Amino acid sequence: MESRSKAKHQNGSVADVLRKINLSARNFTVHQEKTLRALSYCRTSALGGHIDACDECGNMSISYNSCRNRHCPQCQGHKKEEWIRKREADLLPCSYYHLVFTLPEELNGLAIANPTLIYKTLFEAAWATLNQFGNTEGIQLGMIAILHTWGQNLSLHPHLHCIVPGGGIDHHGKWKKKVRTDKYLFSVKAMSKVFRAKFVASLRTCGITDRDLMDKLFSKNWVVYAKRPFGGPKQVIEYLGRYTHKIAISNHRIKEVTDKEVRFAYRDYRKGSEKKEMTLSHVEFIRRFSLHILPRRFVRIRHYGILSSSWKRGKLQNLQAELKVERRAFVPKTLFRKCRCCKEGNLVTIAIFGQRGPPQDFLFVTQPLSAK
Structure with a gap:
């Protein structure tokens, strides 16, 4: 069954482009290649995953682990929210x-x-x-x-x-x-x-x-x-x-990934933020992307x-x-995740698996979901 993470980026993603080229054959540094591989493995069976069950309705689901790399388009949402909540206390x-x-x-x-x-x-x-x-x-x-x-x-x-x-x-x-x-x-x-x-x-x-x-x-x-x-x-x-x-570049800007090229949207600020599209080969797209991998x-x-x-x-x-500023205390976000089935219960991890995939006993009663 198709995972929801793929449906979210149906036009393509940075990871899709990475999986279409041979990273070892390109002139990347060791750090760049390691980072790019992590992005290509993100939320796939290559990084393993876990099986969650709802403590209310009992629904079970498979979630693949994310790479948590700071250059990954899929792994920044939670970090951004946490950083902003901390900064609210400094205003x-x-x-x-x-x-x-x-x-x-x-x-x-x-x-x-x-x-x-x-x-x-x-x-x-x-x-x-x-x-x-x-x-x-x-x-x-x-x-x-x-x-x-x-x-x-x-x-x-x-x-x-x-x-x-x-x-x-x-x-x-x-x-x-x-x-x-x-x-x-x-x-x-x-x-x-x-x-x-x-x-x-x-x-x-x-x-x-x-x-x-x-x-x-x-x-x-x-x-x-x-x-x-x-x-x-x-x-x-x-x-x-x-x-x-x-x-x-975020995944929503990528419009299409073909066997040879990538088409993505951008704004031309020299022409009044005019919306345009650009098409690059897979190799050129990743070469440009790699320029922004920080040391x-x-x-x-x-x-x-x-x-x-x-x-x-x-x-x-x-x-x-x-200055009589009412300082807000930073409250860490709860680790509990709500069940997508009943919307009431919390998801509890009941099994963890590696690259070989989830245990066979769970495959017929679970549904693949994107990692959190």
Whole structure:
């Protein structure tokens, strides 16, 4: 019987494309190949599974295990919800701003050759830029930065989405709101120049001093994009949910997977977000997808200043108390899953199986379902 996970992605998925090519025959790194294999095995018998039974109606079902890889289109929903619930406890009563720091395409070669260095420098240069402007205002700012490396057509396009509260801590340890709360946080042109200078200075410190590259980097304007402040804390949380655990391409954008090609939808932002479709060969599609596999253990969501981990250990709570913010306690989501048959009972795991599949005794009384 067909599983519901397949019905959900009837047009095709990233995993479908991966299963059509020989990964070993391609020029992937060990880490990239391991990641791609995990995605191709996700929610299939290759990873084993478990059999659940409802404690009310007794209905039994088979669920195949997910890969839980952070690059997998099928495994990000739960992580995103949990992360957002934790961030709700960190909100402050002020305007929040959205900034985007983008690297020029001249750095794409370095990003492919040494992604850890380039992406780490991107985080550091963005925060150093904001911190400098905050110090000019006499306040210690905070920032949540989320790394994205892709464009809509899966090209390499490294950029940081940053959420910044419109205020900070002054030299006396008191909360101070940013004066221009109805406009942009700081001058975009000024931030762009400082961001470029700090990033290039970091490259030189790391021994990257190619003169032609430096001339190209300084010959063009770097992009720091800014949006007007959000309406309130609720809008901040909703907005964060769109960016936190996003990946290069989601399965719903894939329109068709044939024996040789992949057709997917994308938006052309250079033409007013016009909706378009692109067709690529399986090999080219996966090559582009692999560009966005982050280095092992690389942290893609980082917190700085008054939103950093050290601040959250006590100082942030004291600040919220001073500002009379009602702090919501984080309540972990229950592990119980509701039965899809009766909608009342909870599913209880009664058996676990490996790659050989479920025990034969269960095959005639169970229905395959997608993994949770």
